[in-house]
Amino acid sequence: ANIGPFMTADVNEVAGKSFDYIIVGGGACGCPLAATLSKSYSVLLVERGGSPYGNHLIEDESSLSLYSLITNESSSFAQPFVSEDGISTYRGRVLGGTTAINGGFYSRASKDFIERAGWEGELVKDAYEWVEPYVLTPWQSVVKEALVEAGVTPFNGFTLEHVEGTKIGGRIFDGNRRRHTSADLLTLGNFERLTVLLNATVQNVIFQQAGPTARGIRFFNSYNNNSDVYEVYLNQPKEGGPWGDVILSAGALGSPQILMLSGIGPHEHLKQLNISPLINTTEVGKGIQDNPSLALALNISQALQKQPPAGAQIMGIANDFRFIIGSLTVPMSLNATMKIISAKVADPLSRGELWLNSTDPRQSPSVKFNYFEKESDLDECVQMARLIESAARTESIEKFLGRKQSGFVDEGASTEEELREYCQKNASTIGHYHGGCLVGSVVDGDYKVFGVEGLRVLDGSTFLDSPGTNPMATVMMLGRYQGIKMLRERHGRKFNYAHDYECNLG
Numbered sequence: 096a097n098i099g100p101f102m103t104a105d106v107n108e109v110a111g112k113s114f115d116y117i118i119v120g121g122g123a124c125g126c127p128l129a130a131t132l133s134k135s136y137s138v139l140l141v142e143r144g145g146s147p148y149g150n151h152l153i154e155d156e157s158s159l160s161l162y163s164l165i166t167n168e169s170s171s172f173a174q175p176f177v178s179e180d181g182i183s184t185y186r187g188r189v190l191g192g193t194t195a196i197n198g199g200f201y202s203r204a205s206k207d208f209i210e211r212a213g214w215e216g217e218l219v220k221d222a223y224e225w226v227e228p229y230v231l232t233p234w235q236s237v238v239k240e241a242l243v244e245a246g247v248t249p250f251n252g253f254t255l256e257h258v259e260g261t262k263i264g265g266r267i268f269d270g271n272r273r274r275h276t277s278a279d280l281l282t283l284g285n286f287e288r289l290t291v292l293l294n295a296t297v298q299n300v301i302f303q304q305a306g307p308t309a310r311g312i313r314f315f316n317s318y319n320n321n322s323d324v325y326e327v328y329l330n331q332p333k334e335g336g337p338w339g340d341v342i343l344s345a346g347a348l349g350s351p352q353i354l355m356l357s358g359i360g361p362h363e364h365l366k367q368l369n370i371s372p373l374i375n376t377t378e379v380g381k382g383i384q385d386n387p388s389l390a391l392a393l394n395i396s397q398a399l400q401k402q403p404p405a406g407a408q409i410m411g412i413a414n415d416f417r418f419i420i421g422s423l424t425v426p427m428s429l430n431a432t433m434k435i436i437s438a439k440v441a442d443p444l445s446r447g448e449l450w451l452n453s454t455d456p457r458q459s460p461s462v463k464f465n466y467f468e469k470e471s472d473l474d475e476c477v478q479m480a481r482l483i484e485s486a487a488r489t490e491s492i493e494k495f496l497g498r499k500q501s502g503f504v505d506e507g508a509s510t511e512e513e514l515r516e517y518c519q520k521n522a523s524t525i526g527h528y529h530g531g532c533l534v535g536s537v538v539d540g541d542y543k544v545f546g547v548e549g550l551r552v553l554d555g556s557t558f559l560d561s562p563g564t565n566p567m568a569t570v571m572m573l574g575r576y577q578g579i580k581m582l583r584e585r586h587g588r589k590f591n592y593a594h595d596y597e598c599n600l601g
């Protein structure tokens with residue numbers, strides 16, 4: 096199903112054409128960026144997956160994470176991948192990107208994160224407020240009681256802010272338990288100037304040698320077995336004005352992958368795959384990171400196992416912002432669920448690396464997150480396990496579930512040493528992986544790729560740390576934020592985005 100006249104899955108409708116801006120990847124960042132730039136310029140957004148609309152596995156909260164039982168490597172809307180550390184998780188392969196498959200919890204970044212990013216505070220606030228009416232609406236009272244009882248205080252009530260204590264947070268599921276992905280933000284664009292091409296996988300960026308300067312992209316149909324390759328280009332500006340850009344918003348795995356496939360990356364590595372080198376940027380793929388997480392399955396009755404899956408609504412930000420803890424109801428099979436208390440280490444120090452294993456962009460690159468490479472992350476994990484146990488063993492949980500919870504003891508882990516071993520064997524992910532094209536080493540403060548002209552990267556791959564309680568809000572905000580900055584660059588500071596915002600809300 097299509098949401099707008101601007102969507103097509105027919106490559107022939109766009110092949111050979113030119114646009115002012117070309118955005119690769121219709122995920123958390125790509126959609127708001129496309130909507131914003133289309134206000135004044137022609138924009139092509141190229142997404143490798145299809146439309147999320149009409150797909151109940153994406154839209155209905157009661158189907159949350161059921162996709163994990165039915166994915167495949169080549170075509171499902173959630174693409175599974177296993178890191179070299181042996182941890183499996185997913186990447187969205189659909190318009191809306193990973194916002195179409197995630198847990199749906201929405202939180203802004205902390206003031207400290209915004210300051211460190213060097214972003215303009217007022218524009219950040221406006222950009223969050225632009226995103227929120229389109230993706231947000233305001234069970235878990237027991238979880239709230241349990242977290243407060245476990246000492247995750249104060250209780251802050253409903254807030255979108257990343258503040259210490261227990262809070263009721265925002266969610267991208269509405270009152271009818273229907274998910275609103277970042278694709279909904281496209282309806283804020285200018286349909287006359289916006290084109291969204293679905294089912295098209297981008298292979299690489301096309302450069303003009305002088306500069307070198309990005310002039311277009313090369314792509315193919317994601318699901319056809321033929322080898323037809325198509326191109327689209329950036330518009331040549333009238334009267335010598337400035338050119339637009341190609342912007343990679345393909346996520347923490349996708350963007351470094353496309354840079355390398357375009358010849359931007361460590362030359363020694365690119366040579367092994369016979370990729371013609373363009374710029375020897377050794378930092379591409381470096382600094383990628385994930386937050387180690389632990390989940391404790393609660394001992395619940397068979398009757399409770401019949402409840403449908405549900406995301407978190409209450410979240411605790413504990414121990415001086417070091418741990419983020421909540422509870423979800425997740426599928427065990429197509430008709431049974433379990434309740435878990437899960438938490439992540441908010442600011443791990445270990446960092447990993449991403450590299451190509453093939454020149455086929457449909458295949459996920461190899462990534463090693465190096466969980467617990469730094470000893471302090473393992474110390475954090477043990478303390479986090481203790482926090483999860485103390486929440487699980489609260490009177491609130493015991494009363495509600497009618498059973499005592501034994502924590503990780505049933506898993507053979509109770510002493511410090513056993514918990515360390517447990518963390519090393521069982522730590523997992525909640526999908527907040529980020530980095531790979533870090534600001535300061537691969538892109539500058541305006542998200543322009545160092546060493547080339549006309550190419551930017553804008554998505555979670557640019558983050559050194561994961562923002563807020565969870566990252567999606569800030570990735571979407573960044574699409575809007577940087578879109579406005581780019582419009583200002585071309586129109587001058589007089590560009591009135593507030594008017595655009597009010598018009599669309601009105």
Ligand SMILES: Cc1cc2nc3c(=O)[nH]c(=O)nc-3n(C[C@H](O)[C@H](O)[C@H](O)COP(=O)(O)OP(=O)(O)OC[C@H]3O[C@@H](n4cnc5c(N)ncnc54)[C@H](O)[C@@H]3O)c2cc1C
Pocket residue numbers: 119120121122123124125141142143144184185186187188189190191192193194196197198199200201202295296297298344345346347349350353456525526527528554555556565566567568570
């Ligand atoms: C299981 C899971 C649960 C999560 N839960 C939450 C949560 O509750 N709250 C929260 O805030 N965050 C959550 N996240 C994280 C959040 O969804 C991501 O951080 C965010 O979506 C990243 O945005 P992005 O724009 O960087 O990438 P994405 O949203 O992944 O977008 C990248 C897009 O690029 C497309 N693409 C990639 N390569 C190509 C190519 N070669 N050609 C064309 N298109 C391409 C992809 O198909 C995708 O649509 C979760 C993540 C996972 C995996």
